[in-house]
Amino acid sequence: MEQEGKKxxxxxxxxxxxxxxxxxxxxxxxxxxxxxxxxxxxKILRDDLSRDVFEDARHTTCTGIGYHTDxxxxxxxxxxxxxxxxxxxxxxxxxxxPSCVTSFGIYTEILDTWKHFPEMEAKxxxxxxxxxxxxxxxxxxxxxxxxxIYRFRNELAELSGHRLVNKNDGKPLKVxxxxxxxxxxxxxxCGVGGAEFPAVLSGMVEAWGGEVxxxxxxxxxxxFGFRQYLIKANRGYSLSNSKKxxxxxxxxxPDFIVANCPGCAxxxxxxxxxxxxxxxxxxxxxxxxxxxxxxxELAGLIMGYDPWVMGMQMHQISVEPxxxxxxxxxxxxxxxxxxxGQYIGVPQPPHFLLQ
Amino acid sequence: xxxxxxxxxxxxxxxxxxxDRGLIAKIGNAEPSIxxxxxxxxxxxxxxxxxxxxxxxxxxxxxxxxxxxxxxxxEVNKCLLCGKCQLVCxxxxxxxxxxxxxxxxxxxxxx
Ligand code: SF4
Ligand code: SF4
Numbered sequence: 001m002e003q004e005g006k007k008x009x010x011x012x013x014x015x016x017x018x019x020x021x022x023x024x025x026x027x028x029x030x031x032x033x034x035x036x037x038x039x040x041x042x043k044i045l046r047d048d049l050s051r052d053v054f055e056d057a058r059h060t061t062c063t064g065i066g067y068h069t070d071x072x073x074x075x076x077x078x079x080x081x082x083x084x085x086x087x088x089x090x091x092x093x094x095x096x097x098p099s100c101v102t103s104f105g106i107y108t109e110i111l112d113t114w115k116h117f118p119e120m121e122a123k124x125x126x127x128x129x130x131x132x133x134x135x136x137x138x139x140x141x142x143x144x145x146x147x148x149i150y151r152f153r154n155e156l157a158e159l160s161g162h163r164l165v166n167k168n169d170g171k172p173l174k175v176x177x178x179x180x181x182x183x184x185x186x187x188x189x190c191g192v193g194g195a196e197f198p199a200v201l202s203g204m205v206e207a208w209g210g211e212v213x214x215x216x217x218x219x220x221x222x223x224f225g226f227r228q229y230l231i232k233a234n235r236g237y238s239l240s241n242s243k244k245x246x247x248x249x250x251x252x253x254p255d256f257i258v259a260n261c262p263g264c265a266x267x268x269x270x271x272x273x274x275x276x277x278x279x280x281x282x283x284x285x286x287x288x289x290x291x292x293x294x295x296x297e298l299a300g301l302i303m304g305y306d307p308w309v310m311g312m313q314m315h316q317i318s319v320e321p322x323x324x325x326x327x328x329x330x331x332x333x334x335x336x337x338x339x340x341g342q343y344i345g346v347p348q349p350p351h352f353l354l355q
Numbered sequence: 356x357x358x359x360x361x362x363x364x365x366x367x368x369x370x371x372x373x374x375d376r377g378l379i380a381k382i383g384n385a386e387p388s389i390x391x392x393x394x395x396x397x398x399x400x401x402x403x404x405x406x407x408x409x410x411x412x413x414x415x416x417x418x419x420x421x422x423x424x425x426x427x428x429x430e431v432n433k434c435l436l437c438g439k440c441q442l443v444c445x446x447x448x449x450x451x452x453x454x455x456x457x458x459x460x461x462x463x464x465x466x
Pocket of ligand 2: 391392393394395396397398399412413416440443444445446447448450
């Protein structure tokens with residue numbers, strides 16, 4: 001195919017990502033399981049890239065998990081989204097940036113519904129006014145936080161002190177990139193590269209010197225799936241989805257996995273422990289498991305942030321082998337110190353996964 | 356399972372890497388009606404042998420056609436060769452002859 005034609009087709013897969021002045025909304029899952037990730041994102045944006053990011057403490061959960069388990073009705077969740085848009089409007093912002101891929105999917109779904117069914121938007125405005133006496137403007141730009149890091153990937157590469165290269169042999173690190181289903185599978189136009197060629201994470205990995213692995217089950221769901229997980233007896237479905245991915249990526253010997261959805265990162269990390277305990281299997285040669293990172297942690301690492309300040313001791317799979325490969329200097333003793341330098345205790349070691 | 360309350364679920368997908376096209380090539384030759392099967396399950400619903408266990412002639416036909424034949428012999432041996440399945444099949448698949456051929460071919464291969 002002609003390069004021109006390629007460029008034209010690829011341009012259809014691009015999305016607009018705001019350059020500055022972000023209204024940032026946090027993720028319930030991300031701040032619980034990867035407690036330093038959001039702080040890292042804010043620090044990179046504010047301190048390294050000098051961007052304006054605004055947060056409002058009155059922001060609440062989007063209730064996405066409740067919605068996807070049929071507990072929260074659509075009318076309720078769209079009114080909650082409307083309230084968040086109202087907080088953004090009151091603060092004088094127009095660029096809405098959610099940290100969670102579930103929330104991002106919720107907002108894309110609600111905005112698309114309002115576009116096609118204006119009576120639903122009128123309903124949301126009416127409910128919000130009745131309940132809170134608030135009004136809102138629809139955001140000019142809706143970008144996921146991974147879109148923002150993707151937008152600045154080259155600037156970060158220039159600012160960074162580390163590359164995704166194995167310092168022992170000089171070869172690029174082999175990376176599995178996992179995109180949350182709700183990022184672009186529902187509304188392909190809302191994601192960089194659409195649903196077919198999502199480039200949001202591969203773009204970061206390549207800009208930072210790594211090599212993306214194209215394995216057979218690359219676009220398979222991590223298995224979170226909300227109700228699969230929430231009902232204990234169904235968790236086998238969730239686990240088996242992740243297992244299918246691990247088996248598929250194993251022959252390529254990835255150095256680490258990076259995900260843009262906090263749910264995916266959490267399951268791909270924790271299920272490795274569960275599978276190891278249940279079946280005595282690990283998916284790497286060393287028996288330590290494949291480290292799983294959020295893209296904020298990855299960006300933080302190449303920018304030289306302290307892994308323990310970023311909360312990477314909370315991972316199930318130890319990140320030290322990866323840190324050693326990149327050549328990141330860290331203090332072993334600081335791993336189990338809290339944000340105020342207090343000792344937070346060492347977790348009980350697993351039976352099979354080596355630490 | 357008891358410890359966790361859930362377990363790894365075996366996949367129902369056909370694994371292309373595990374595909375064995377040898378048996379379908381032979382059976383398709385001996386009993387071409389295997390290709391007419393639409394997987395309706397009438398045979399399994401009628402099958403006498405299937406009343407007492409989880410045997411299913413429909414599942415065997417699907418397994419042969421998708422090349423997933425690893426554990427098929429143990430399954431086929433549950434068949435009584437009564438031929439009821441053939442009577443109810445809306446596609447006139449000679450299921451009994453398919454199963455008989457599996458026994459003969461797999462039996463020969465084993466020798
Ligand atoms: S021939 Fe075999 S498969 Fe068919 S009905 Fe009889 S026992 Fe079942
Ligand atoms: S009854 Fe016939 S068509 Fe239906 S599953 Fe059995 S062999 Fe196939």
